[in-house]
Amino acid sequence: MEDFYQILTLVGLFAYWLIAAGVVIRVIIKRRSIGVSLAWMMVIYFVPFFGVLGYLLIGEQNWGKARENRAKLMYAPYRKWFADLYLFRQYRPKELTEYGHSISSLCEQRLGIPSLGNNQLELQSSPQQILNSLIADIEGAQSSINLEFYIWHPGGLADKVVQALIDAAKRGVEIKLLLDAAGSRQFFKSHWPKQLKQSGIEVTEALVVSPLRMFFRRLDLRMHRKIVIIDNQIGYTGSMNLVDPAFFKQNAHVGQWIDVMVRITGSNVPVLNTINSWDWEVETNHRQLPEAPECIELNADHPIDMLQVIPSGPGMPSEIIHQVLLLSIYQAKSKIVITTPYFVPSENLMFALTSAAQRGVIVELIIPERNDSTMVKWASRSFFGELLSAGVKIYRFKGGLLHTKSVVIDQNHCLIGTVNLDMRSLWLNNEVTLAVDDLAFTQELSQLQQSYIDDSTQLEHERWRKRPVYKRIIEQFFYMFSPLL
Structure with missing residues (x-):
């Protein structure tokens, strides 16, 4: 035996x-x-x-067989919808700057989505401003509201948004709500989903997590986009989940989350709406492509506010936002300012940042002093020494968990959206970012970044080199896992 x-x-x-x-x-x-x-x-x-x-x-970007097959069938009609954008007057490639043209060319080749002019962008940077603006637009909705978020957490002004949606549904507005199942689990445990459905609002969980599904698709694949579309005329996207920071993660000891959203009117609202429609169809197998942008005449004497919408994630060209980010950094001539809550860069991104600093470009990285992810906190610190040696300035924001995801290049062009500078956002999750080729908006964002710096402590290279040995060991341990975070 x-x-x-x-x-x-x-x-x-x-x-x-x-x-x-x-x-x-x-x-x-x-x-x-x-x-x-x-x-x-x-x-x-x-x-x-x-x-x-x-x-x-x-270990692999397994989206699930049903979603993969559905996406293959969806590709042709969505590709045609985006291709029709080239026929509209808002497609004005000659109006793009050198920077905007290179980003647009990359996105046209890989995504089939062009930059469009005639956009009006409003940068919103406080939770009260964002949520009250959203409530006001919901109250003014006439026909449809589509919402998509990673996290919807009950409490405070977030509940007033729900009530505004219920009131809109009662007056006949068609409303669809798509929420990530894992990120919004507290919302789905609350009484709100039942009330929303009773009011006629469609509520769908994206990427439902269960023990059975783990054998058929990747568990940590998440719907990380934040999109609101009202009447196909008003759009919102940015870093903020549908939460009131005063009622969200109060026990995490990181302070209130600091976010931004961009309120958009103009030609790119239907583009954002189509990305939302793609996500909705992947989950529900129901298609509802929006109407295309209106062919309005453009005033030649007024800036046309060029904007490129860039989605990424399963079913879309791989690493497209990673490519856009690298291209932006390599084009920088004088200054790069980055805000991100989670900084675990790829090898290529790390090389691009250090190379930019070494060729004389001012590179400023703004991250939160305290982070809600222990693994990311230590893995992130493992990169500080190399960055500081190259001349990158690192600022640690003291006013809460800085959740804004933004990149400003030469104070003339910017990227803003849902993308963290970590492997998960750049390679895995469903994300969306905006490449803005508009001087006024970029300078406004630059001023906001400066306000973050003013409320930060700059990390000194010499002091960092003298940190305790045990911290170096912990950093190196988590550094080995950084490609997987």
């Missing part, structure tokens, strides 16, 4: 070795960045069984 158990143990070990070797071969065949591949190989071999299981569950 003892021999039998020894043989069984050997067979089991050999079988596990074959499985682990097979998974490692798959890691290599996928041809991702070397850092990501090495991180997964380390996890597989140093964490027996659980490393292999972890890769099978979250």
